[in-house]
Amino acid sequence: MKVLPPGMQEHLDSGGTTLCWCWRLTRPDGLILGFSDHDRPLSFEGTIFEAFTGFTASEIKDSVGLNVDDLDVAGALRSQSLNEDDLASGNFDDARVEIFRVNWQDVSQRVLMRTGSLGEIKRNGTAFTAEIRGLSHYLQQPKGRLIQYGCDADLGDGRCGIDLDDPAFKGTGAVTTGEGRRIAIVSGIEAFSSQWFTRGLLRWTNGANNGQSAEVKRHMNTGGEVRLELWQNAAFDIQAGDGFSVTAGCDKQLATCRDRFANVLNFRGFPHIPGNDFVTSYPNSGDPDNDGGSRLS
Numbered sequence: 285m286k287v288l289p290p291g292m293q294e295h296l297d298s299g300g301t302t303l304c305w306c307w308r309l310t311r312p313d314g315l316i317l318g319f320s321d322h323d324r325p326l327s328f329e330g331t332i333f334e335a336f337t338g339f340t341a342s343e344i345k346d347s348v349g350l351n352v353d354d355l356d357v358a359g360a361l362r363s364q365s366l367n368e369d370d371l372a373s374g375n376f377d378d379a380r381v382e383i384f385r386v387n388w389q390d391v392s393q394r395v396l397m398r399t400g401s402l403g404e405i406k407r408n409g410t411a412f413t414a415e416i417r418g419l420s421h422y423l424q425q426p427k428g429r430l431i432q433y434g435c436d437a438d439l440g441d442g443r444c445g446i447d448l449d450d451p452a453f454k455g456t457g458a459v460t461t462g463e464g465r466r467i468a469i470v471s472g473i474e475a476f477s478s479q480w481f482t483r484g485l486l487r488w489t490n491g492a493n494n495g496q497s498a499e500v501k502r503h504m505n506t507g508g509e510v511r512l513e514l515w516q517n518a519a520f521d522i523q524a525g526d527g528f529s530v531t532a533g534c535d536k537q538l539a540t541c542r543d544r545f546a547n548v549l550n551f552r553g554f555p556h557i558p559g560n561d562f563v564t565s566y567p568n569s570g571d572p573d574n575d576g577g578s579r580l581s
Contacts, residue, residue, distance in 0.1 A: 292393040302389045306333045309402070310380040320386075328391045374496070374519065376402055381416050434536035435553040439484075445550045453532040453545075455481070456489075457510075462522030466501075466514045473530065478505045483533030486512065491526030493518045500533060 288296075295301060304322040308331055311317070318333035320326055326333045379402045387393035403415035430436050440448035448454055457472020473481070481503040488496050502513040512530070534540055538555040542548045 286395050286397075288395055289393055291390070292387060292395065295387055295390075295393055302387055304386055304388045306384040306386050306394075308333070308382040308384070309376065310382075311375055312378060313375070322386075322388045324388075326386065326388060326391055328386075328394065376405065376414075378402060383416075429552075431554055431557065433553055433555050433557070435534075435538075435541060435551055436536075437550070437552040439534040440531065443550065443552055444547070446545055446547055448531045454529060456527070456529045458528070459491075459522055459524055459526040461524060462526070465517035465519075465521055468512050468522045468526075470510050470512055470528070473510055474505065474508060476503075476505065479503055479533075481512070481530050481533055483535060484531045486514065486528050486530040488518070489527040489529055491523055492520035493522070493526065500530065503533075 304320055304326075306322075306326060307319045308329075309317045309319070316331055318326075318331040320333040320335055322333075323335055325335045381398075381400050381402055382396060383398040384394050385397050398416070398418075400416045400418050403417045405414045435444075437443040440446050446453065455473035455476055457470045459468045460471050461469040463469070479502075481500050484500045484503070486498050486500050488494050496519055498514040498516055498518060500512055501515040502511075504511045532544070534545070536553065538548070538551055538553065541551045
């Protein structure tokens with residue numbers, strides 16, 4: 285149930301309304317942006333909502349229960365603060381979204397219609413469509429520890445304890461040849477053997493992708509030529525001269541933790557839990573032919 289501010293119900297009952305939509309986006313880095321479909325800027329709660337940003341939204345639906353209520357927002361990339369480079373770089377991923385219905389003649393008469401976060405964003409030229417997910421989608425994400433063979437810590441975090449600034453686990457270099465947005469031939473990390481940085485994290489330190497990060501899918505060092513392949517495309521083409529830093533990778537297995545990092549005491553997996561073979565070993569123990577029959581005494 286929405287609680288309307290004083291005067292807004294009378295305005296709605298008047299039959300001649302002056303309403304518009306306002307969207308406020310709070311990016312993960314703390315930057316707050318405001319957009320409106322009105323023809324002049326509006327301001328409230330310390331945010332300026334840009335005029336005529338071309339946003340249109342699908343119907344807002346609220347359901348009972350914990351189902352995720354989604355809606356789509358379509359718009360044009362013609363705002364100074366919302367451009368294609370920002371979307372491609374992932375700066376708006378999981379941004380908080382607040383949607384207001386506002387009386388533009390008196391912005392104190394407004395109601396918050398929906399709060400959510402940005403999901404999938406699709407771009408087509410200078411237009412985009414963004415999915416806005418209801419807050420209940422956070423309840424569907426796994427929380428707590430997983431009982432599994434592999435380690436559930438992130439390499440270098442407080443539970444792992446490895447210092448990734450140690451030169452043994454970190455390298456820096458530059459691209460000598462870029463091959464699209466996923467593959468690069470690089471210099472500066474020739475001292476590291478193949479696969480050392482596989483599953484590691486690469487951070488771009490200059491160039492078009494400066495500040496972005498990506499996981500390394502494959503690290504190969506053959507005959508002095510070092511090639512890095514990323515799991516996902518970079519936002520922009522990888523160019524010669526692009527600088528990067530990259531940290532060692534970990535496949536979360538006990539042997540890797542022991543042999544590569546000497547960090548078994550901090551291993552956060554359960555390598556000795558019984559598997560399916562153990563579960564089925566007892567029913568089969570009385571059947572030497574393993575044909576499903578029973579052995580009579």
